[in-house]
Amino acid sequence: MNLEKLRKKQRILINKVYENLDRSTLQVFIFFSYLGARICYAESHPLSLFEEEKFRDFERFKSFLLHLKKAGHFSVFAHTPIFINTSGFSLEDKFDLASTFFKVFWDEEKGLALFNLRHLAENLDDQTFLYLINTEPALEEIEVSLARNSRILYQGLLSELKNELLYEEKSLFAEPEIIILKSRKGDPFNWIGVITHNFSRIFSHQFVRHTWLNFNQRSHRYTKVDKFVIPKAFTESQVKLYEETIKNGMAIYEELCKNMKRESARFIVPQGVATTVLATGPELVWRDFISKRAIPQAQEEIRDLAIFLKESLGF
Structure with a gap:
């Protein structure tokens, strides 16, 4: 099947996804798409991005997401999960959907499927997409765990996080942070977002190999190089x-x-330059990541991340 035929088939099938999606969860997770887009261009702390005017002003927020869709920046929308009721789907429907859309997860026992907002952004017209995202992000529904140098500084609601915890010393060497974000009420597939802030590009080259996760990363095409990571092995x-x-x-x-x-x-610039990466995915994918990286053979940064997630998430 050539690309044009595939696109046509996706546009036909997307209506079945759209008609059976759970709109109530979109309000909880839509902030991830904003975060994915802005993390690429930000020199500030990643959690301070929610103080930006175009996030706080709902009309500007919607316009920004629509602009990303029109510009073809679809990858950022993969960070927002979409839950589909498949109880009325035939086996043929499921086969067509599974064979046509990438990164779809199924729970046959519960009659659910996990799609993401990218599937809809790529295939819906602008007006329908704008209607779909007409829901204000609810940061009060998100739990956050913030750790610096593997020491937890805060655990609680994202909406109650104090700005002073985001303060960073102006120095050549960075202090690595791990930030875990998830719904406080939970969801059928346990969708989890992880931000690795002030990790090296040596680390990020390895991290993005876990392709069942969704990634966006701070770009040094657009942001200034400012900090570096010290390996623990250095004397x-x-x-x-x-x-x-x-x-x-x-x-x-x-x-x-x-x-x-x-x-x-x-x-x-040396490869030890500090960067920021947002990664999102369901629990089963994070379990796979941990099983492959929480081992003695892994490089120290990615091993430290995997071990921290294993302990924090209870996997």
């Missing part, structure tokens, strides 16, 4: 050598930025 003398190397490289980076775009100047 004090090795840290000094690392710092000297970074400062020499950053002096060249700053000079290059005067005459070229950041996307070109960043080639001089």
